[in-house]
Amino acid sequence: MDYTKNLVSFGLLIIIFINIHYIATAQTGICYGRLGDNLPSPSNAISLCNQYNIQRMRIYDPNESVLRALQGSNIELMLDVPNPDLQYVSSSQANANTWVQNNVLNYPDVRFRYIAVGNEVSPLKDDTSQFVNFVLPAMQNINNAISSAGLGDQIRVSTAIDTRVLDNTFPPENGVFRSEVTSYINPIVSFLVQNRSPLLANIYPYFAYVLDKKIDLEYALFTSDGIDVNGVRYQNLFYALLDGLYAALEKSGGSSLEVVVSESGWPSAGGDATSVDHARTYNTNLIQRVRSGTPKRPNRAIETYIFAMFDENQKSPEYEKSFGIFSANGQPKYPINFN
Numbered sequence: 001m002d003y004t005k006n007l008v009s010f011g012l013l014i015i016i017f018i019n020i021h022y023i024a025t026a027q028t029g030i031c032y033g034r035l036g037d038n039l040p041s042p043s044n045a046i047s048l049c050n051q052y053n054i055q056r057m058r059i060y061d062p063n064e065s066v067l068r069a070l071q072g073s074n075i076e077l078m079l080d081v082p083n084p085d086l087q088y089v090s091s092s093q094a095n096a097n098t099w100v101q102n103n104v105l106n107y108p109d110v111r112f113r114y115i116a117v118g119n120e121v122s123p124l125k126d127d128t129s130q131f132v133n134f135v136l137p138a139m140q141n142i143n144n145a146i147s148s149a150g151l152g153d154q155i156r157v158s159t160a161i162d163t164r165v166l167d168n169t170f171p172p173e174n175g176v177f178r179s180e181v182t183s184y185i186n187p188i189v190s191f192l193v194q195n196r197s198p199l200l201a202n203i204y205p206y207f208a209y210v211l212d213k214k215i216d217l218e219y220a221l222f223t224s225d226g227i228d229v230n231g232v233r234y235q236n237l238f239y240a241l242l243d244g245l246y247a248a249l250e251k252s253g254g255s256s257l258e259v260v261v262s263e264s265g266w267p268s269a270g271g272d273a274t275s276v277d278h279a280r281t282y283n284t285n286l287i288q289r290v291r292s293g294t295p296k297r298p299n300r301a302i303e304t305y306i307f308a309m310f311d312e313n314q315k316s317p318e319y320e321k322s323f324g325i326f327s328a329n330g331q332p333k334y335p336i337n338f339n
Contacts, residue, residue, distance in 0.1 A: 027290050027291065027301045027302060027303045027304055028054075028056070028286070028287045028290060028304050028305070028306060028338055029054065029055065029056025029057055029058065029076070029078070029303075029304070029305040029306070030049065030054050030056070030057055030058070030305060030306055030308070030309045030325070031057075031058045031060075031262075031263055031265075031305050031306065031307040031308045031309060032045060032057050032058065032059050032066070032308070032309045032310075033060060033307075033308045033309070033310070033312050033315075034059075034060075034063065034066075034312070035312040035313075035314040035315050036310060036311065036312040036313045036314055036315075036328055037313065037314060038313060038328045038329075039310050039312070039328055040310070040328075040329075040330045041065075041069075042063070042065045042066045042068070042069035042070075043069045044330060045066075045069070045309065045310075046069045046070060046073050046075065048309075048326065048330060049073070049075055050073070052332075052336070052338050053338045053339050054075070054338050055074070055075060055076060055338075056075065056076045056077075056078070056113070056303075056305065057070070057075050057076070057077055057078070057305075058077075058078040058079075058080070058116070058262060058263075058305045059077065059078070059079060059080065060080045060082060060119065061080060061082045062079060062080075062102070062103035067103070067107045067110055068107075070107070070110045070111075071107060071109040071110055072109045073110075073111075074111060075111065076111045076112075076113040077110055077111060077112050077113055077114075078113055078114040078115075078116055078200075078262065078305065079103065079104070079112060079114070079115055079116070080115075080116045080117075080118075080119055080160075081099070081115060081116065081117045081118060081138060081142065082119075083118055083119060083121060083128060083131050085099070086117070086118050086121075086131050086134035086135060086138045087131070087134045089117070089134075089138040089141055089142060090134040090135075090137040090138035090141060092141070093141050093144060093145070095141070096138070096141030096142050096144065096145045097145045097148070099142070099145070100142060100145035100146060100149065101145075104146070104149075104151075104155070105149055112151075112154070112155045113155065113156070114155065114156050114157070114158060114198075114200065114260070115142055115146065115155060115156075115157045115158070116158060116159060116160045116200055116262060117135060117138050117139045117142055117157060117158070117159045118131060118134075118135045118138065118159045118160070119159075119160045119202075120160060120161065120162045120202060121135050121159065121161075122161070122162070122164065122165055122181060122184070123180055123181055123184055124164060124165065124178070124180060124181060125164075132184050135159055135184075135188065136187055136188055136191060139157055139158070139159060139188070139191060140191065142157050143157040143191075143195060156195070156196075156197040156198065157195065157197055158192060158197045158198060158199060158200045158260075159188060159199075159200060160200035160201065160202055160262045160263070161185070161199065161200070161201050161202070162201070162202045162203075162204075163201065163202075163203055163204070163208075163241055163244070163245065165177055165178055165181045165185060166178065166244055166245060166248055167179075168244075169240070169241065169244030169245075169247075170229070170240070170244070171229045171230050171232075172229065172234070172240050172241075172243035172244040172246075172247055172295075172296070173230065173232075173243070173247050173296075174244075174247065175243070175244030175245060175246070175247035175248040175251075176247070176248050176251055177248045177251075177252060182252070185252065186252050186253070189249060189252045189253055189254040189257070190253060192254065192257055193253065193254055193256055193257060198257060198258040198259060198260045198303075199245075199249065199254070199257050199258075199259050199260070200259075200260050200261075200262035201242075201245055201259050201260070201261055201262060202261075202262055202263035202264070202307075203238065203241050203242060203245075203261050203263070203264050204263070204264060204265070205220040205221075205236070205237040205238050205241065205264075205266075205282075206220065206265070206266045206267065206273070206282070208220070208237060208241060209237070209273060210271070210272050210273060215237060217273060219236060219237050220236070220237045220282075221266075221278060221281045221282050221285065222235070222236045222238070222281070222282065222285035222286065222289055223281060223285070224236070232295045233295070234295060235289075236285075236289065238264065238286065238289065239289075239294040239295065242259060242261070242294050242296075242302070243294045243295060243296040243297075245259055246259065246294070246296045246297060247296070258300075258303075259302075260303045260304075260305075261290070261302060261303065261304040261305065262305050263305060263306075263307040264286060264304060264305070264306060264307060265279075265282070265283060265306050265307035265308060265323045266278055266279045266281075266282035266283065266323075267279065267319040267320070267322045267323050268322045268323075268324075268333060269318075269319070269321075269322040270317070270318035270319035270320070270321055270322045271317070271318065271319030274319055274322065276333055276334055277334075279322075279323075279325075279333065279334070280333070280334035280335075280336070283306055283325060283336060284334075284335075284336055284337070286304065286306065287306075287336070287337070287338060289302075290302040290303075290304045306325065307323050308323045308324050308325070309324060309325060309326060310324040310325075310326050310327070310328055310330075311323070311324035311326075311327055311328050312324070313328065
């Protein structure tokens with residue numbers, strides 16, 4: 001018997017099994033926002049995640065009660081450095097070290113996966129443009145602090161953008177970053193490439209549809225047969241938007257980057273094309289569709305976080321209150337399966 005050949009064959013089987021397991025494993029997490037005055041306690045929120053097999057979570061600030069509730073839960077966490085904290089974290093390495101000590105190292109039983117340094121900061125947005133100069137140095141300082149703590153291989157540092165920074169996304173292969181944001185985005189792309197971190201992106205077919213009614217609603221909801229784009233079959237708008245971002249990254253030196261979809265969802269009330277049925281259709285199909293890749297990145301599961309866990313009654317405009325999979329009382333609005 002040729003043991004060498006058998007060992008090689010066994011090794012190949014293990015690699016194939018790992019790849020199949022990676023593709024088949026549920027990639028979908030949840031965004032746990034807390035802008036509501038009637039929400040369940042953090043411990044009850046974590047219990048809901050366990051009940052529904054939600055294994056990944058994003059939170060938007062290092063809330064002590066939430067972090068304590070996550071201890072020992074085995075839920076993998078994306079933790080935000082909130083936009084108002086960016087100047088403090090960027091101003092010195094010591095400040096970043098303190099932030100990481102207080103909000104990461106002090107919770108050794110929390111499974112931190114990503115640190116999102118800023119959310120949707122862009123020179124195009126009046127409410128975030130003041131933070132633009134702080135994002136990259138804050139990322140660098142947080143990354144240094146994470147690496148110094150010996151967690152560089154465990155926790156990746158990135159930032160979350162939205163698709164409004166893109167231009168020419170139809171056809172997706174023409175996607176490019178808007179000229180007004182390239183001086184901001186390109187150095188971030190270089191940082192991510194150097195540190196082998198993914199780019200985080202909030203991708204909402206809902207907003208694309210509302211802004212352009214020429215888009216077929218079924219295409220946005222994953223229920224159409226798709227469309228042919230220059231000989232490429234796009235089954236849904238989500239894939240097209242994501243590939244538009246991949247095309248932009250390729251043109252900015254980021255062809256090696258993966259994209260983690262840090263938010264996506266559909267509101268159930270309060271706006272145009274909103275209903276419980278549309279929200280159910282979008283989110284249940286999203287969970288299935290992200291198990292396989294886009295035309296540009298086929299056969300690669302798309303790590304995705306659904307926005308949001310709960311309806312949040314302190315948000316505005318009105319439709320922003322109704323993105324939750326669960327109502328404020330913790331009851332699901334519709335059947336959904338994260339398995």
